[in-house]
Amino acid sequence: MDIAEIQAYGYFGLTAFLVFVLYSYIYHLYSTDKKEGGHDYENYSNIALKDDIEDTPISSVSDDKEK
Amino acid sequence: MENRPLEYDYTVAKMFMFTTIVLGIVGMLVGVILAFELAFPSVNTFLGSGLAEFTNFSRLRPLHTDAVIFGFTLSGIFATWYYVGQRVLKVSMAESGFLMFIGKLHFVLYVIGVAAVVVSLLAGVTTSKEYAEFEWPIDIAIVIVWVLFGMSIFGLIGIRREKALYISVWYYIATFLGVAMLYLFNNMAIPTMLAASPIGESGIGAWYHSVSMYAGTNDALVQWWYGHNAVAFGFTVPIVAMIYYFLPKESGQAIYSYKLSLLSFWGLMFVYLWAGGHHLLFSTVPDWMQTMGSIFSVVLILPSWGSAINMLLTMKGEWQQVAASPLIKFMILGSTFYMFSTLEGPIQAIKSVNAIAHFTDWIVGHVHDGVLGWVGFMIMAALYHMAPRVFKREIYSKSLMATQFWIQTLGVVLYFTSMWIAGITQGMMWRAHDEFGNLAYSFIDTVTVLHPYYTIRGIGGLLYLIGFLMFAYNIYKTMTAGRKVEESELQNASPMGA
Numbered sequence: 395m396d397i398a399e400i401q402a403y404g405y406f407g408l409t410a411f412l413v414f415v416l417y418s419y420i421y422h423l424y425s426t427d428k429k430e431g432g433h434d435y436e437n438y439s440n441i442a443l444k445d446d447i448e449d450t451p452i453s454s455v456s457d458d459k460e461k
Numbered sequence: 462m463e464n465r466p467l468e469y470d471y472t473v474a475k476m477f478m479f480t481t482i483v484l485g486i487v488g489m490l491v492g493v494i495l496a497f498e499l500a501f502p503s504v505n506t507f508l509g510s511g512l513a514e515f516t517n518f519s520r521l522r523p524l525h526t527d528a529v530i531f532g533f534t535l536s537g538i539f540a541t542w543y544y545v546g547q548r549v550l551k552v553s554m555a556e557s558g559f560l561m562f563i564g565k566l567h568f569v570l571y572v573i574g575v576a577a578v579v580v581s582l583l584a585g586v587t588t589s590k591e592y593a594e595f596e597w598p599i600d601i602a603i604v605i606v607w608v609l610f611g612m613s614i615f616g617l618i619g620i621r622r623e624k625a626l627y628i629s630v631w632y633y634i635a636t637f638l639g640v641a642m643l644y645l646f647n648n649m650a651i652p653t654m655l656a657a658s659p660i661g662e663s664g665i666g667a668w669y670h671s672v673s674m675y676a677g678t679n680d681a682l683v684q685w686w687y688g689h690n691a692v693a694f695g696f697t698v699p700i701v702a703m704i705y706y707f708l709p710k711e712s713g714q715a716i717y718s719y720k721l722s723l724l725s726f727w728g729l730m731f732v733y734l735w736a737g738g739h740h741l742l743f744s745t746v747p748d749w750m751q752t753m754g755s756i757f758s759v760v761l762i763l764p765s766w767g768s769a770i771n772m773l774l775t776m777k778g779e780w781q782q783v784a785a786s787p788l789i790k791f792m793i794l795g796s797t798f799y800m801f802s803t804l805e806g807p808i809q810a811i812k813s814v815n816a817i818a819h820f821t822d823w824i825v826g827h828v829h830d831g832v833l834g835w836v837g838f839m840i841m842a843a844l845y846h847m848a849p850r851v852f853k854r855e856i857y858s859k860s861l862m863a864t865q866f867w868i869q870t871l872g873v874v875l876y877f878t879s880m881w882i883a884g885i886t887q888g889m890m891w892r893a894h895d896e897f898g899n900l901a902y903s904f905i906d907t908v909t910v911l912h913p914y915y916t917i918r919g920i921g922g923l924l925y926l927i928g929f930l931m932f933a934y935n936i937y938k939t940m941t942a943g944r945k946v947e948e949s950e951l952q953n954a955s956p957m958g959a
């Protein structure tokens with residue numbers, strides 16, 4: 395196997411790997427969305443919409459400490 | 462002490478709003494002068510031949526690029542960070558004396574740095590690396606300013622009430638980390654006073670001079686890895702941070718898909734860093750690197766459009782707001798120009814297209830549809846949105862803002878269309894030859910043909926500058942004469958006077 399062939403396999407392998415990573419991330423986003431222990435991603439938009447200093451945080455740091 | 466309710470503290474944000482406007486005027490004024498110098502060479506000596514050293518094109522060009530990038534844009538990034546950061550983390554800078562001090566120090570050192578840059582560039586002191594012209598003493602000052610910016614970001618994050626980091630915060634963090642890495646590596650240099658020549662001389666040259674640590678092709682590679690990613694982390698990432706906050710907030714609409722915003726974020730981070738090679742097509746760098754630069758440039762369309770489409774879809778069912786509010790017009794047109802220039806760039810990165818486009822005015826046209834239509838519009842929109850909140854007054858004039866929008870839009874269109882025609886004409890003329898391979902045109906032939914387009918560009922730029930002055934006036938009047946408003950009027954759409 396010469397260097398060009400190794401490069402070609404490497405190139406294919408890397409592309410396949412990156413495609414895999416991309417789709418796993420999308421899968422991860424959708425599968426943990428709104429689940430117990432996951433995140434409610436779309437609700438995070440409200441961090442900008444309800445951003446007065448008196449507004450209750452969407453996911454509060456202090457909630458965490460109370461647990 | 463009296464017991465006042467907690468409020469966000471915009472002191473530092475206001476300071477940076479001020480430099481955004483002042484340096485914007487300076488940078489764009491110099492841009493307009495440059496444009497007319499190219500069209501009418503006599504403008505090079507507009508202050509007389511005695512001062513020609515300071516007014517000629519080559520002396521002023523780096524002043525323009527650095528004033529608009531490191532002056533106008535960077536100030537806009539800092540101003541919006543000190544505004545958005547507090548709000549989405551739900552913590553006030555007034556709660557931490559330390560962060561307040563860091564913020565003010567950040568501003569003071571920044572202004573000193575800017576002054577040093579302006580003086581040294583006018584004096585002709587430069588390392589000659591594009592967008593990295595500053596000599597080592599200034600580089601060190603810039604690193605300190607940057608570290609202070611980082612302390613502000615992570616300090617505020619450290620005392621936040623909101624646990625989840627809003628998407629804009631991710632983009633600000635990426636700006637900080639990206640620029641830090643790029644700036645350090647590209648500016649590695651050795652002061653000439655420490656160097657010794659083969660025949661044993663030492664202490665060569667002025668104390669502030671330095672030579673790059675890289676040479677030849679390596680220098681070019683590092684330079685354009687930096688240069689292209691300065692576009693990424695100066696003109697794209699932080700501006701996306703702005704639009705993800707200001708468009709939803711001003712329109713009252715939740716981001717169309719928050720998940721898409723996350724996906725685009727990681728996509729952009731991964732892809733951008735590999736695309737710099739497209740600045741070096743047909744040069745001495747290895748062919749595979751050039752190809753990689755082209756490929757990654759084309760892939761870059763996806764994460765860029767991911768954000769831009771997400772913003773346009775955020776307005777789904779709410780398009781009447783675009784018609785009604787000039788502020789939203791700025792952002793929607795900005796997002797559209799972002800899509801436009803992130804399609805144009807990849808096209809220019811294709812080798813066969815680049816063979817015509819490289820070194821021509823088409824590149825300059827591409828730069829400016831991005832920076833005028835996207836960066837400039839978005840920063841002005843952000844400041845318009847912030848003004849009523851930081852000054853507790855209504856925006857002075859809606860009709861002035863609408864007029865400004867149309868004047869500047871016309872300016873941008875004149876700028877990029879004239880540069881397209883000029884660039885492609887130039888590219889075709891340079892390569893035209895007769896049947897024996899003799900070049901068909903000499904350089905001066907192209908200059909004659911391009912003259913009208915250079916004039917149009919100058920006029921387009923002038924319109925944009927006039928619009929910017931209207932913006933400055935509108936903000937000034939908001940600050941001093943706008944009707945006072947209550948907190949309740951500041952929820953979403955910014956209050957505007959007629």
Ligand code: HEM
Nearest residue numbers: 489492493495496526529824825828832836837922925926
């Ligand atoms: C009033 C508006 C402006 C005018 C009239 C203007 C004009 C110019 C001119 C004449 C050049 C030199 C082109 C050449 O060498 O052939 C230039 C370069 C450049 N300008 Fe502007 N400019 C304006 C605003 C801006 C803004 C707001 C930004 C960024 C935020 C910007 C970024 C740049 C950059 C990065 C370059 C270097 C392009 C390259 O090397 O290809 N300009 N501009």
